[in-house]
Amino acid sequence: MTSKLDRTFAQLRQHGEKALITYVMAGDPSLQDTEQLVVELEKAGADIIELGVPFSDPIADGPVIQQAAERALRSGASLRAILSMIARLRAKTQIPLVLMAYYNTIHAFGPERFFQEAAQAGVDGLILPDMPPDEAGPLKGPAAAAGLPLIFLLAPTSTSARRTFVARQSQGFVYYVSLTGITGAKLLNLADVEKNVGKIRKVTKLPVAVGFGVATPEDAAKVAAIADGVIVGSAIVKQIAAYREKPEMVKHVAEFVRSLKTAMRMAQPKSG
Amino acid sequence: MMSSVPNKQGRFGAYGGRYVPETLMPALLELEQEYARVKKDRSFQSELAYYLKHYVGRPTSLYFAQRLTKRLGGAKVYLKREDLCHTGAHKINNAIGQGLLAKRMKKPRIIAETGAGQHGVATATVAAMFGLQCEVYMGTEDMQRQALNVFRMRLLGSTVTGVDAGSRTLKDAISEAMRDWTTNIRTTHYILGSVLGAHPYPMMIRDFQSIIGREARRQILAAEGRLPDCLIACVGGGSNAIGLFHAFIKDKKVKMIGVEAGGMGVASGKHAARFAGGKPGVLQGTMTYLLQGEDGQVNLTHSVSAGLDYAAIGPEHSYLRDQGRAEYTSVTDDEAMAAFDILAREEGIMPALESAHAIAHTMKVAPRMKKSQILVVNLSGRGDKDVQQIANMRGITL
Ligand SMILES: Cc1ncc(COP(=O)(O)O)c(C=O)c1O
Numbered sequence: 001m002t003s004k005l006d007r008t009f010a011q012l013r014q015h016g017e018k019a020l021i022t023y024v025m026a027g028d029p030s031l032q033d034t035e036q037l038v039v040e041l042e043k044a045g046a047d048i049i050e051l052g053v054p055f056s057d058p059i060a061d062g063p064v065i066q067q068a069a070e071r072a073l074r075s076g077a078s079l080r081a082i083l084s085m086i087a088r089l090r091a092k093t094q095i096p097l098v099l100m101a102y103y104n105t106i107h108a109f110g111p112e113r114f115f116q117e118a119a120q121a122g123v124d125g126l127i128l129p130d131m132p133p134d135e136a137g138p139l140k141g142p143a144a145a146a147g148l149p150l151i152f153l154l155a156p157t158s159t160s161a162r163r164t165f166v167a168r169q170s171q172g173f174v175y176y177v178s179l180t181g182i183t184g185a186k187l188l189n190l191a192d193v194e195k196n197v198g199k200i201r202k203v204t205k206l207p208v209a210v211g212f213g214v215a216t217p218e219d220a221a222k223v224a225a226i227a228d229g230v231i232v233g234s235a236i237v238k239q240i241a242a243y244r245e246k247p248e249m250v251k252h253v254a255e256f257v258r259s260l261k262t263a264m265r266m267a268q269p270k271s272g
Numbered sequence: 273m274m275s276s277v278p279n280k281q282g283r284f285g286a287y288g289g290r291y292v293p294e295t296l297m298p299a300l301l302e303l304e305q306e307y308a309r310v311k312k313d314r315s316f317q318s319e320l321a322y323y324l325k326h327y328v329g330r331p332t333s334l335y336f337a338q339r340l341t342k343r344l345g346g347a348k349v350y351l352k353r354e355d356l357c358h359t360g361a362h363k364i365n366n367a368i369g370q371g372l373l374a375k376r377m378k379k380p381r382i383i384a385e386t387g388a389g390q391h392g393v394a395t396a397t398v399a400a401m402f403g404l405q406c407e408v409y410m411g412t413e414d415m416q417r418q419a420l421n422v423f424r425m426r427l428l429g430s431t432v433t434g435v436d437a438g439s440r441t442l443k444d445a446i447s448e449a450m451r452d453w454t455t456n457i458r459t460t461h462y463i464l465g466s467v468l469g470a471h472p473y474p475m476m477i478r479d480f481q482s483i484i485g486r487e488a489r490r491q492i493l494a495a496e497g498r499l500p501d502c503l504i505a506c507v508g509g510g511s512n513a514i515g516l517f518h519a520f521i522k523d524k525k526v527k528m529i530g531v532e533a534g535g536m537g538v539a540s541g542k543h544a545a546r547f548a549g550g551k552p553g554v555l556q557g558t559m560t561y562l563l564q565g566e567d568g569q570v571n572l573t574h575s576v577s578a579g580l581d582y583a584a585i586g587p588e589h590s591y592l593r594d595q596g597r598a599e600y601t602s603v604t605d606d607e608a609m610a611a612f613d614i615l616a617r618e619e620g621i622m623p624a625l626e627s628a629h630a631i632a633h634t635m636k637v638a639p640r641m642k643k644s645q646i647l648v649v650n651l652s653g654r655g656d657k658d659v660q661q662i663a664n665m666r667g668i669t670l
Contacts, residue, residue, distance in 0.1 A: 056438065056569040057555060059450045060293045066437060078567040103291055104554045108568030130291045130554070134281070155295035157457060162298060180295060181455040 003149050004096050004124045005172035008047060009207040009228060016268055018224040020045055020261050021209055023100065023233035025052040025068035027077020029244040031085045034077075036250045037240075042095045044254040045261025050127065050231065051086075053079055053101035060129040062184030064234040068241065079105050079114070083121040090122040098125040098151065098172075103135075111139055115146035125149040125172045133169035154200060156180050156192065167204035173229060174200055177212045184234035187213030187223075194226045217263030224264040232260060277591060282471020285594060287587035290470040291554045295454050303461075304472040306377055311479070316372065323368050324483065327401070328358045330365075332484075334491035334648070339618040340634075347501065347641035349634060351621070351651045352488045352516060361624060361653030362484060362512045364394035367463060369480035371398035374461035381405040381460045385449040387414055387442030387508065388579035388626060389421025390653055391465030396430035398463075406430040409448045413440035414578045417661050439572045442508075442582045446556050466509025467586035470557030474587050481515025488648055489519045496646055502527040502637070505650035506629040507600065508544075508579045510586035512652035517598060527599070530589060531633045533575030534602035542574035545602040546585040547593060553584075560587040576605035576665075577625035577658075603632040611635060612655060612662070622655035625662075 012019050022041050026034050038049055054072035058065060079101070086097055099118065106114050106128070118126070126148055128136070133152050143150050149171035154163055157180055167174050178193050179185055187193075193210060200208050209229025214220055216235070223230045239256050243249040277284040290300055310316040324330040332353045341349045354362040367384075374382050382404050386392030392408040399406030408425055412434045415422050425432050438444040446468070453462040467474040467481075485503075492500050503520060505513035507530040520526045535543030543549065546561040553562035555570055563571040563583040575581040592598040603611075608625055611632035616622045623631055627650070634649050641647070655662075663670050 057443065057447050059447050059556060060454070062451070073569060080567065102554075104562070104564070104570075105568040107553055108564065108566065129293055130557075132290065132292065132294055132297050134297070135289050135291055153294045155293070157295050157298045159298050162294070166294065177293075177295060180457060182451045185455065 003147065003172055005048070005149055008096050009173065012047060018227065018264055018268065019047040019207070019209065019229035020220070020257070020264060021048040021050055021211070021229050021231040022046040022236055022257055023050040023052060023231065024240065025054060025065065025072050025237060026082045026085065027054060027072030027075045028068040028237070028240060029071050030075045031077055031081060033250065035085055035089055037253060038089055038095065038097070039092055040250050040254040041257050042093055044257040046095065046257055048096045048098060048229070050098045050100050051082065053082060053099055053105050055102035055105055058102060060182055062182045062234065064184045064237050064241070068237045079109050083117055086123060087121040096124040097122065098127060099123055100127040100129065103128050103131045112142045115142040115148055119146035119148050123148060125151050127151045127153070127175060129153065133166055136169070151175055153177055156196060160199070163200060164203045167200055167206065170204070170206060173207040173209045174204060175231070176200060176208055176210045176227070178210050179213045181212070183212055185213055187215065187219055190222055193223065197227050217259045220260045221263040221267035224267050230264060277588065278471060278475050282475065284588045284591035286552070287558070287560045287590040288471055288474060289559050290557065291559065292470045292557045293454060295457065296470070299457050300470055300472070306373065307472055307476050310373060310376060316376070320369055320372055324365065328364050328368060329356060330483065331487045332356045334488055334495065336495070337619050340615065341638070343618055344635060344638040346638040346643060347645040347647045349638055350492065350500070350646065350648045352484060352648060354484060354512065354650060354652050355621065355623065355627070355654035359390070359394050359397050360656060361390040361394065362481060362515060363391040363465060364397065365483055365515070366465065366477050366480040366511060367391065367394035367398045370461070370463040371402050371404065374404060374463070375402055377461060379459060379461040381456065382463050383407045383409065383449050383452050383460055384463045384465060385409045385442065385445035386465060387445065387581060388577065388624070389414070389418040389425070389657060390579065390624070392432070393421050393424050393428070395463050396425040396428040399430060400428045407452070408432050409435050409445040409452070411440040411442060411445050412436050414442065414445070418578055418657060420660055421657050441573070441578065443570065450556065466511040467514050467588060468509040468556065468558060468584065474558065477511055478514045478518060478588060481511050482518040484512065484515035484650065485517060485519030488516060492646065492648060499523055499526050500646040500648045501641070502529060502647050504529045504531065504630050504634050504647060506531045506580060506626050506652060507585060507589060508582055508626060510589045512650050514586060514588055516648070516650045521597065528597065529633065530598055530600040531629045532600060532602040533577060533580035533629060534604040535574040537604055538602060543602065544573040544575045544581050544583065546583070547600045548602060552590065555584045558584070558587050560590045561585050576608060577629065579624070579626040580629065601633060603629050607632040621651070623651055624653035624655050625658045627652045628655070
């Protein structure tokens with residue numbers, strides 16, 4: 001079965017474009033803001049939006065996203081409220097929405113119920129940063145029944161055995177973590193990213209998206225030349241944090257996203 | 273005797289596992305392999321035994337607490353004196369083991385988290401002795417209540433890094449150590465301090481601590497010619513408790529009781545009694561009983577003792593409880609403080625506030641037992657580190 005993510009990547013490929021995947025923490029600073037952001041970021045050029053589900057103990061995240069999670073929790077953004085927001089958004093936009101959630105939030109919700117309700121609300125995929133495919137066995141049935149892709153991550157430390165194992169379990173795309181570290185760190189070594197993306201391509205036909213450490217339009221352009229998707233998180237969350245009390249917050253963040261997409265388009269040789 | 277858990281996936285029944293970012297997976301798999309190798313390696317085991325004997329001071333004594341026994345008027349109370357270990361708590365049994373492992377894996381840098389500061393001090397000590405670079409993460413709330421241990425770690429040449437996130441206690445220190453490990457994994461070994469985290473940590477740390485129970489079993493057989501009726505230990509993550517229990521798991525007649533931090537009382541919500549107030553969930557790499565809200569956010573905890581002030585419990589304890597092999601209870605801050613005074617005055621031993629929880633529960637059960645019965649209580653650490661905090665609580669300036 002092809003998912004909405006599959007179709008999005010296929011369409012972009014036809015147009016000779018790469019996917020811009022933007023991360024925002026749902027509920028930061030409020031769910032109303034997130035709702036507006038999703039609509040405006042799509043207009044600004046985002047192809048897929050990753051919505052963070054806030055968690056009290058985000059072990060894979062640096063301070064920028066940790067603080068966003070704290071703000072979101074203070075604003076009352078539970079998984080249930082996030083799913084309702086997504087259902088509302090579906091009257092306005094069909095952009096693919098991928099949830100990024102630490103597993104305990106799903107476990108507490110009840111995995112079976114979660115997949116049903118998430119698919120119904122209009123979620124298009126799930127990324128669990130603290131659940132490698134080794135632990136995801138019990139989720140596969142419910143995820144497949146709901147038609148929700150489970151997206152797994154690879155890292156610079158992954159061995160070749162794990163590269164094959166993880167890439168074959170992943171659906172929608174493979175998320176390559178560009179650096180040995182947590183979100184918000186600085187992108188160090190583009191040559192290394194290129195080499196590893198090449199190795200992943202040898203074991204899967206899935207699109208490969210690169211995230212962690214992509215902060216500027218220049219970074220985005222460089223990564224777009226290597227991968228099928230560019231994931232930008234902390235850099236966007238930082239803008240949201242800086243402008244969160246100002247009326248022009250959404251507009252400002254949309255401008256930043258537009259600059260990312262523009263840089264990515266310029267970097268692509270027009271084809272197809 | 274080794275029990276058959278965990279399985280190859282690191283599962284203790286429904287609990288345990290490896291819920292970590294992919295970046296850490298290769299390191300955990302490597303650690304698992306390396307640990308499996310040294311477990312069977314004679315030279316590693318004899319080196320470990322050497323340091324435990326000559327550096328830590330093992331075996332620690334199993335001391336018959338005559339005056340406490342008399343005062344309680346019931347079962348004979350024996351104290352397993354982990355407070356007599358070098359650096360003052362059982363934590364060093366594990367730190368030595370993992371320090372040797374880090375050396376074998378040629379990692380020049382080690383990191384650790386600490387709550388009460390005892391694991392931090394033990395790790396800093398081992399780092400100094402083995403010539404390793406060491407950084408310890410500690411919540412800023414804990415740095416305040418355990419200021420003496422912070423200074424000890426610095427005297428030993430370690431860097432202590434304050435963690436100002438969340439509840440500013442042990443849980444946040446572990447998250448920060450995991451982030452450091454994720455970033456510096458190629459040069460760094462993470463010496464986790466309790467039977468927590470992802471596989472193989474809960475198993476490996478249990479094995480390193482199980483010397484406590486192996487000694488106690490031999491010692492009680494020598495002293496009394498029979499096994500004890502009951503074992504009691506406090507449970508933070510659960511390493512001193514599993515360390516004592518492990519050698520007795522197959523002795524079905526030996527009852528095992530873990531004592532959690534009841535804080536201001538379970539009804540107050542200000543506590544760390546995971547079995548009384550929690551349900552299974554995933555925190556920091558493992559599936560286990562966890563104090564959490566309805567939507568899976570981890571609750572803030574409270575205990576007078578920093579070493580018990582944590583929202584999750586080691587996965588093997590969740591398993592032992594489900595199996596009905598061990599039981600768990602809690603005592604309040606006030607009960608632990610009262611037990612501290614009694615042990616100090618009756619036996620001339622100041623227990624760590626963590627260990628005082630085990631003593632407090634002993635004071636409840638010993639009087640209800642027969643004089644012919646035997647209790648073994650793990651005195652996991654000494655109370656010197658808590659003296660300042662106790663003075664503060666009593667309004668005394670030192
Ligand atoms: C003396 C002492 N006892 C007990 C504990 C609790 O840890 P665990 O439950 O792993 O033994 C600590 C932790 O810091 C400690 O210092």
